[in-house]
Amino acid sequence: YLDSVPLGPPDAILGLAQNFRECAAAEKVNLVVGAYRDGEGNPFVLPSVREAESRLLARGETKEYAPITGSPSFVQRALAFAYGEECEALTSGRIVGVQTLSGTGACRIAGEFFARFLPKGTTIYVSDPTWGNHIPIMELSGLTVKRYRYLDRSTNSLDFDGYMSDIEQAPAGSIFLIHACAHNPTGVDPTTDQWDSISKAILAKGHHVLMDCAYQGFASGDAEFDAGAIRRFVADGHSMILAQSFAKNFGLYGERVGTLSVLTASKEEAARVLSQLKLIIRPMYSSPPIHGALIVNEVLGDEKLRSQYYDECAGMAERILQMRALLKSELIKAGSTHQWDHITDQIGMFAFTGMSADMCDALTKDYKIFLTRDGRVSMAGINHANVAYIAKAIHAVTDG
């Protein structure tokens, strides 16, 4: 049968990352994947993470299986990080959480859970655009995927009216997949007032929410601020599932560490939900890997290490903000007369430049600058040494 297996297309993000690896040009630049790089362009392991790892080693942590739902202590600390220590729903046991294979794994379990327990044919609405992987994750979970308006492509800012009207027009009881902060790929987040209206509109229609939180602390540099939308939605009493990733904010990309949590109405409901999450997880992969979770547990569980971590995470966010300002000023210096304010207005790992697929292709072909074809630039790949080269190349392809 294998002779009839068709060749599948490469992944829109990870396929290009592979092309970058295979490119031999000395001047090549990687602006594809949302993975932090330091000022010299190197991968960065947070010193607090290194310290936690050495403690685990010194303590002789074993390699035993975690429970199906992962490390209980990690889950508890991870949820307090997202919802806040004082969150009533959390302290009263109404939020039930499991450890997952990072944010992707959490989204997949959420998709499976929705498909099993919401009425057949329920639609999940994702932002237009959204992280490319959201769509196949939800489709393969058996949900119908539709889009809600999000980015106004003429201004590269939020299409707030379109967003509100799509919430209103979606059949009651649909699911809305929302990025908690640092929207991927656009870097465009609602303002506090807009969040307020979005929350009210979703509640009024009885929609369910899947909140995907991949950048807490990484967006503004302040983990509490970046959790604002999550905490507001809990306070407003939504039907909500949270997918939480520690890939970016802890730099634990390859460790695959995250959580999925469900906001329920009572402890009894929480117990039923948890039993079903176990039934989804066990036949998929039995139980999650432990190393990354032990690291996060160690960092969040130790006051000194935790405060060191906050500073380090803020440092990453700060470097990205500096690179935004620098990229914009280098574009102007290169002679570009386009409006680039959105580069500094947007937040998080990415700048959504507004470049067309043809322009992106030209950047890759002529300048060996690799980026996704939607015009998304991973700001983490930019540093003092390459910013002028990148700006000149962007100017050349956008003015050509």
Ligand code: LMR
């Ligand atoms: C990205 O959007 O580049 C990251 O979230 C990595 C990925 O898995 O796509």
